[in-house]
Amino acid sequence: MAGIGGFARNGEGVTIGRTAAEAVWLPAAGEVLSAVAGTAYGLITQADFAAAIQGRTGVSANPALAKWLGPFLVRAAQECLALGRPPLVALLVEADSGRVGLAYDGVAAALGLPEPAGAREREKLAAEHRIECYRWAGAPEPAGGWYARTSPSSGRAAAPRPTPSGTRAASSAAPRRTLAPEAPPATCPRCFMQLPATGVCDDCG
Numbered sequence: 001m002a003g004i005g006g007f008a009r010n011g012e013g014v015t016i017g018r019t020a021a022e023a024v025w026l027p028a029a030g031e032v033l034s035a036v037a038g039t040a041y042g043l044i045t046q047a048d049f050a051a052a053i054q055g056r057t058g059v060s061a062n063p064a065l066a067k068w069l070g071p072f073l074v075r076a077a078q079e080c081l082a083l084g085r086p087p088l089v090a091l092l093v094e095a096d097s098g099r100v101g102l103a104y105d106g107v108a109a110a111l112g113l114p115e116p117a118g119a120r121e122r123e124k125l126a127a128e129h130r131i132e133c134y135r136w137a138g139a140p141e142p143a144g145g146w147y148a149r150t151s152p153s154s155g156r157a158a159a160p161r162p163t164p165s166g167t168r169a170a171s172s173a174a175p176r177r178t179l180a181p182e183a184p185p186a187t188c189p190r191c192f193m194q195l196p197a198t199g200v201c202d203d204c205g
Contacts, residue, residue, distance in 0.1 A: 007068070011058030018068070021059050022075050028053040029076050033088035037137035041130075041149070045095040046103075070103045077110040086132035087111060100126040124148065 008021035032052045036042040044052075046065055054060045061068050073089045080087050087107060094101045104122050105115055116122035127148035134146065 008059050008061040016059070018071075021061060022072055024057045024059045025053045025072065026076060026079050028056040029072075030079070030083075030085075030088070031056070033076075033091055033133075034137055036091050037088060037133040038139050040134060040139045040142050042134070042139065043091055043093050043098075046092050047095055049092050070106055073103055074106045074110045077107045081111060086136050087129045088133050090126045090129035091133060099123050 007018040008016050010016055010024075029049075032044070032049060036044045046069055050061075050065055050069060073092065076089050077087050080089070089107055090100065090104070093099055099119075100107075100123065102122075104126050108114070108116055108122075108125060113125070116125055131146045131148060134141075
C-alpha cells in the first residue's frame, strides 16, 4: 500500500499521485457500481468497493479509507454527472451502520444540491438516488414498486470479486439474473424510511 511519501502505488510498485490513481479507478468504479445497481436494492460496502476497484486496476492506496475514499466519491459523482448517469455512489454504505454517512455530504455538493440538514435528510437523499440508479440499470422492479429505504447492514450486497490488473471483469458482460419480486417494506409514516425489524423508526422513535 502507498505510504506517507505517495498517494498510491500501481501494479509495478511505482508511487503515483492522487490524480493519476483516480483516473485509473474511475472506469473501474463505474463498472462495479453499474453491476450493483442491476440488482433490486443492491448495495456494496465502502470497504468492498475499495477492494474491488483496487483489485481490478492494480492501483492500491492507503488501507485507511478515511484517507482517500471521501474525495474519490466526490470525483466519482462528478463523473456520473458528466456522463448523464445517476449518482451511483449512493450504493456505497458503511459496513457497520448500513448508511452512506457523512461522506455523502460532499457528493450532494458535487451534484449541486444543498447540504443535507442532518443524518435523516442525508440518508433520505441517498435512498432516493438509489432508486434512480436501479431504474437506470434496469434492475427488476419489486412488487408494489420502488420504495426509498435505508440500507440495513445485515442485508448488504456481496461485493464483485476483484479481478487482476488488465483483465476485463466478467460481471460487466454477464447477463443479469432476474430476482423474485420483493414485498413492499414497512415504512415510517413520518419520514417514509424503511422500518427496522423492531417496527420503531431509528430516526423518529
